[in-house]
Amino acid sequence: MNGTEIILDKTDLGILRLMQGNARITNADIARELEMAPSAVLERVKKLEQKQVILQYTARINPVAVNQKLLAFISMKSSEGMGSNNTAKELAKIPEVQEVHHIAGEDCYLVKVRTADSASLMNLMRNTFSHIPNILSTRTTIVLETVKEEQQLVIPEK
Amino acid sequence: MNGTEIILDKTDLGILRLMQGNARITNADIARELEMAPSAVLERVKKLEQKQVILQYTARINPVAVNQKLLAFISMKSSEGMGSNNTAKELAKIPEVQEVHHIAGEDCYLVKVRTADSASLMNLMRNTFSHIPNILSTRTTIVLETVKEEQQLVIPEK
DNA sequence: GATGAAACAATTTAGTT
DNA sequence: AACTAAATTGTTTCATC
Numbered sequence: 001m002n003g004t005e006i007i008l009d010k011t012d013l014g015i016l017r018l019m020q021g022n023a024r025i026t027n028a029d030i031a032r033e034l035e036m037a038p039s040a041v042l043e044r045v046k047k048l049e050q051k052q053v054i055l056q057y058t059a060r061i062n063p064v065a066v067n068q069k070l071l072a073f074i075s076m077k078s079s080e081g082m083g084s085n086n087t088a089k090e091l092a093k094i095p096e097v098q099e100v101h102h103i104a105g106e107d108c109y110l111v112k113v114r115t116a117d118s119a120s121l122m123n124l125m126r127n128t129f130s131h132i133p134n135i136l137s138t139r140t141t142i143v144l145e146t147v148k149e150e151q152q153l154v155i156p157e158k
Numbered sequence: 159m160n161g162t163e164i165i166l167d168k169t170d171l172g173i174l175r176l177m178q179g180n181a182r183i184t185n186a187d188i189a190r191e192l193e194m195a196p197s198a199v200l201e202r203v204k205k206l207e208q209k210q211v212i213l214q215y216t217a218r219i220n221p222v223a224v225n226q227k228l229l230a231f232i233s234m235k236s237s238e239g240m241g242s243n244n245t246a247k248e249l250a251k252i253p254e255v256q257e258v259h260h261i262a263g264e265d266c267y268l269v270k271v272r273t274a275d276s277a278s279l280m281n282l283m284r285n286t287f288s289h290i291p292n293i294l295s296t297r298t299t300i301v302l303e304t305v306k307e308e309q310q311l312v313i314p315e316k
Numbered sequence: 317g318a319t320g321a322a323a324c325a326a327t328t329t330a331g332t333t
Numbered sequence: 334a335a336c337t338a339a340a341t342t343g344t345t346t347c348a349t350c
Contacts, residue, residue: 006220006222006223008223008224013224016217016219016224019216019217020216020217020219021216022214022215022216023181023182023215023216023217024181024182024215051223052220052223053219053220053223053224054217054218054219054220055217055218055219055220056180056217056218057180057181057182057215057216057217057218058177058178058179058180058181058215058216058217058218058309058310059174059177059178059181059212059213059214059215060212060213060214060215060216060309061174061178061211061212061213061311061313062164062210062211062212062213063311064164065164065166065209065210065211066166066171066174066211066311066312066313066314067314068311068312071259073259073261073268085303085305088305088306089305091305091306092305092306095310095312096312097306098306098307098308098309098310099304099306099307099308100304100305100306100307101229101231101301101302101303101304101305101307102301102302102303102304102305103231103299103300103301103302104299104300104301104302105299109305110231110299110301114311114312141261141262141263141268142261142262143259143260143261143262143268144259144260144261144262145243145259145260146257146258146259146260147243147246147247147249147250147258147259147260147267148246148249148250148255148256148257148258149256149257149258149259149309150256150257151216151218151256151307151309152216152253152256153219153221153224153226153272154224154226154253154254154272155219155224156224156225
């Protein structure tokens with residue numbers, strides 16, 4: 001069927017919870033929290049990486065500090081048939097595109113984009129999006145203020 | 159006016175690029191890449207944290223592995239006047255809510271929510287959203303497939 | 317701000333249970 | 334899978350430039 005099912009025990013979930021909150025926590029500190037040996041933590045973490053339970057360790061950076069002040073969501077209709085998602089794959093290659101979701105309802109993608117300002121969003125749409133085939137229409141929504149933006153998942157207790 | 163402007167030099171941007179790609183990189187490795195002393199890297203990193211250029215170090219976890227299979231975007235109209243954003247603040251407190259954006263156009267919020275399945279989304283809406291005042295209407299869009307989902311920013315060269 | 321050196325701490329490997 | 338112990342490597346402080 002699909003890939004082997006991933007089974008996580010209480011210790012794995014504890015590690016995930018700690019690392020989701022602070023990816024630079026030391027294995028020694030994880031070991032102290034969970035009352036186990038650091039070498040055992042290292043083994044667990046390696047396996048979680050291997051199994052792609054942990055996808056990446058990343059620093060969240062303030063977009064304003066690196067001049068990425070504009071955030072927009074763009075809905076796009078595509079003329080390609082169900083099953084193919086080449087349009088989405090092309091969109092995913094663009095560095096300013098942070099997210100591409102295929103959504104229910106119409107033949108639609110929802111795309112999250114970050115640029116310096118509205119002028120650079122226009123340029124991106126004119127120079128890059130316009131070369132992607134099968135895009136029938138776009139509707140752009142500009143974010144005025146972001147109140148919360150995290151990717152923290154609710155990790156179950158058990 | 160606003161908070162003091164943040165000025166980042168080439169070294170800071172190099173550190174940010176490396177840590178955005180891998181938050182568990184050692185300061186020693188950053189030092190080797192950027193050809194400087196590890197103690198200087200430590201000082202820079204501390205300052206970037208202090209200045210809130212680095213907001214958090216986090217492990218990105220596979221949602222499927224922790225049983226968070228459903229992703230939805232909800233647009234909400236609110237009856238509260240411009241300037242106040244209590245509705246948004248209440249939404250931000252809910253752990254399943256990953257993002258809350260105030261968007262242009264109508265009196266609207268765009269909310270990103272992750273739950274186990276559609277039944278648990280229904281429960282969340284019935285039990286939690288319904289207690290938040292001033293929500294006039296909601297329109298829920300279910301994600302069928304996520305092609306890309308990252309928060310990686312484009313870090314300028316200089 | 318950056319460096320180098322010293323003291324301290326964490327990581328990682330290997331052997332054992 | 335987990336533990337301990339030992340060897341290696343990284344972190345952190347501090348005096349100096």
